[in-house]
Structure formats: C-alpha cells, structure tokens
Amino acid sequence: MTTVAARRRAGLAIFIALFALSQALLWYAYYGHGAKPLIGDEAEYQRSALAILDGGAWMPSTIWPPLQPLLLAAVYAVFGTHLLAAQLLQTLLFILCGALLRDLWRRVGGSVAAANTAAALFLLNPATAAYAQWLWPEVTHLFLLLAALCLLARMPARLAAFAAGLCIGLAILAKSLLSVFWPCFLLAFLRRSRSRVLLQPAAVFVLGLGLVTAPALWHGWRTYGTPMIADSSMYNLWVGLTDRWRSDYVLDMGGVTLPAFLASGATPQQRNAIYAQKIRSLVDERGVVAVLADQFGRQYFRLFSAKTPLLSQLPGAACAGHLSVYSSPPWLTRTLTFANDAFHAIILVAAACGLACWRRRPDRLLLIIGVFVVYQLALFALIHVKARFLFPMLPFACGFAGSFLVAAHARLRAGAAVDATIALTPWRLAIGAAIAALLLLFAFAGPALDHLCTA
DSSP, X not given: OHHHXXXXXXXXXXXXXXXXXXXXXXXXXXXXXXXXXOXXXXXXXXXXXXXXXXTOOSSOOSSSOSHHHHHHHHHHHHHOSOHHHHHHHHHHHHHHHHHHHHHHHHHTTOOHHHHHHHHHHHHHOHHHHGGGGSSSSHHHHHHHHHHHHHHHTTTTOHHHHHHHHHHHHHHHHHOXXXXXXXXXXXXXXXXXXXXXXXXXXXXXXXXXXXXXXXXXXXXXXXXXXXXXXXXXXXXXHHHHHHOOOSSTTSSOOHHHHHHHHHHTOSSHHHHHHHHHHHHHHHXXXXXXXXXXXXXXXXXXXXXXXXXXXXXXHSSOOGGGTOOOOOOOOHHHHHXXXXXXXXXXXXXXXXXXXXXXXXXXXXXXXXXXXXHHHHHHHHHTTTSOOOGGGGGGGHHHHHHHHHHHHHHHHHHHHHSSOOOTTBOOOHHHHHHHHHHHHHHHHHHHSHHHHTTTTOO
C-alpha cells in the first residue's frame, strides 16, 4: 500500500513538473518576444467586448454568439482591459476541464489510472493548453460541455438537471455547435429498467437551458422576426463546399467570403436564402456524388490535421498555412512542434485502439458522448472546417487513449490486461491499428497530397 501511494505521489509530482514546463514554454512563446497579435475571430471577440464596455449592444452580431464577448467584457470591467486577465481565467477553466474529464471518465467505466492518464494527456498537450491563451470561445465552451455531462451523470437529482441545463444553455451562447444537438442530452433522463422517462428532471433541465437562452432568443425575435441566437450555417456550408485545400490557412477563403455574405442581404433570412440558392446551383452544376467525394477527400484532413492552431501560428512557411504571428526563437518553435506532433499522434493512435478494444456496454452517458462525436463528424463533412474544431472531441479521444495506454502498460508488466473495460484481443487490436493508420493519414498527409510549397 505504501509503494502504491509512493508511486502515485511520484506520478503527481512528475505531472506537475511537466505541466509547469509546458505552461512556461507557451507563455514564453506568447509574450517572450512581443505579444502575439490577435488573429481572425479573436479580433472580433475583442472588439465586441470593448464595444460592450463602452455601452454598445450586448448582441452585436448574427454570426458570433454573445457569451465570449460578454465574458471578456466582464473580466475587463473587473480587472481592466488586460488580455492577461482573460488568459488567466481561461487557463483556470482549462485546468478545470482536465479535472472534469477525469471525473467523467471514471463515471463511464475507466479505471482511476485511465482517468488520470486521460486528464494528463489533455492537460500536457501544448496544442490544447494553448487554447487558454487565445480569445476564441473553445475553452469556455468545452468547460460548460464537460460540466453538463458530469452533472447529467448524477441524474435523477433535479438540482443537477437544472445546473446541466444552465451549462448547455451557456454553451450554446458560446458556440452554435449545440443549437441543434441539445435535445440529445435528454437521453440522460431515460430509464431502461422501468422503460420510462424521468419527466420532472427532464423538464427542469429544459427550464435551465431556456432561462439562459431566452434573452438572446427574444432579441432575435424582436430584431429579425425569428427566435435566433447566431446563425452562420449557410455561410459555413458555402465556404466548406468551396474550400480546396486539406490544410486550413492555405489561401483561406473564410475571411474573404464573410464581407460578401454580410452584404448580400439586410437580414439573416435574406442572406441565408441567397446563399442557399448559391449552394443549390453549385450542387446542380457539379453533381451530388462529385461534391460528396470532394468533401470526404478533404474535410477530415482539415479536422484531424496535426497542423493545429498552435503550429499554424508558429513561424513557418506561408505556403503551408503558417501565419507566423508568434515570434518564438527557432529552438522553441522546434520544441513546441515536436511536442505538438508527438501528443497528436499518441492521442489519435491510442484513442483508435482504445475505441476498438472497448468492451464495456455503453451506458447513457457514453451513448450521449458517442452521438455527440458522430454528430460533429457528420456536420464537419460539409461545413467549413478548421483544425480547432477538433477541440471539443479531444477530451473523449484522451479518455479512450488513457484506457488503452493503461491496459497496454498492465499487459506489458503482468502479462494480462487488468482493466475490465479494455479487451486487448488480436482482432480488436487489428481494427484499432487500421483506424489509427487512417487517422494518422488525415493528420500528416494533407500537405503532401496538396503538394504545398512545391511550386
């Protein structure tokens, strides 16, 4: 018992040291040679937050949901207009995401060691930790999603259901990703043993969700005649269908297309109708089969790309989609690039093997997670994709990866896997290896297939 406790203390000490090192490298990369400038939507969130502080509209856009600008404005109102204050808050949320992932993976059936490994993979990966320093709403959204899932695991408590509803409502106000998906969370209220639905907790969940989204929906109704928060669906679908490269930030058309989209109509309904017609014309011209073939041959390379937003912003060749907005020295760029690629490959390979070797019957919580991932994969087959859109799925990939790595380590040490959720049989491992090979192809082969930087 003493040996086990000593090993756990040593493991915790090593994790803390590695996490501190990862954070130190990222903070030095961001500020060490002049602060990194804001890019893309980051600048829009910052501008909106400052406008709110000056008395501007709290919902100034029909493209971007309002929570991130409101959160930034609240931080700036308390601590002054200092980007560092927002980054520290998001770093805290990022660490809490790791804690929530650990709790969540214990509840879906992973061992303590598997849950610890999952959280460590997520927190130590510099490509995920860097999100806390950027102004995109990814960390805020993920924290709310994981908090809701952990609360839903505590059903049928009505207070937990209400809090989960609040979290999902706020997550919708952070990113539009859950606007269509949220009814699937009601699966948590099904009770197979009695073939019934827990109506009271389900109603309380919907009440919590409705309370936080009602002001935004009412604003949309009053302004545009429809209860809406933010709707960029037609814009993202059009850009997704007209993308040509397997890596983001290579002749990226998102920023170029947005002004034309906004100028195409006075209301969201008009703009969506115009671009829906453009999409129909494009599909009629190229044919459904050709369009789908192009999408499946491109979108998942963009989604699973090892050129994460961190690598995209580090110094590198513009022809390969590097923005070079960080001013990091060569040694730091090489270190972060190596760590990014290593963690990305380990997580994808171990997650693929963990999923293939998983043998525990899915409960409601794991079913919701599975439907959520399938929903996103289906969505990203069509709409405009950037590598950062993988971020909401990474905790679950880390979960399966953690379970597999712990079981594989136990097999190597004792000759037999001790994690009852993982079956390391030859045929399961073969399936996992095939999925892993496909994911590695998506992650690393895109630039070569596009012949980037060869002209």
